[in-house]
Amino acid sequence: MTKDDLRFGLLLGFLAPLVGMLLYYFIQFRNVITFGEFLHIILVQRTLLTAIVSVSLVANAAIFTYYINKRIDQTAKGIFIATCIYGIASLIWKFLF
Secondary structure, eight states, X not given: OOXXXXXXXXXXXXXXXXXXXXXXXXXXXXXXXXXXXXXXXXXXXXXXXXXXXXXXXXXXXXXXXXXXXXXXXXXXXXXXXXXXXXXXXXXXXXXXX
16 A cells, blocks of 8 residues: 555546445445446436535545655555546536536
């Protein structure tokens, strides 16, 4: 976890929100709907997309803070770039599709 590499940070930055979304599903919706229905609802209802992406990106905030505090800057930079890409992609999806 102390590897200082931009590509490693990008990998972490793209995987952590997926883990955050899975945790959100298991905490909130596990007994109510299937995971496939959950993904369908996210894609269809644009207001939920922004909310769930925001919650998912909290996972990135946690690992970004860890790497910044450990002064592992290249990995933190990768996590930040991935977070920006997620945010921009979710806004594009919300307003254009």
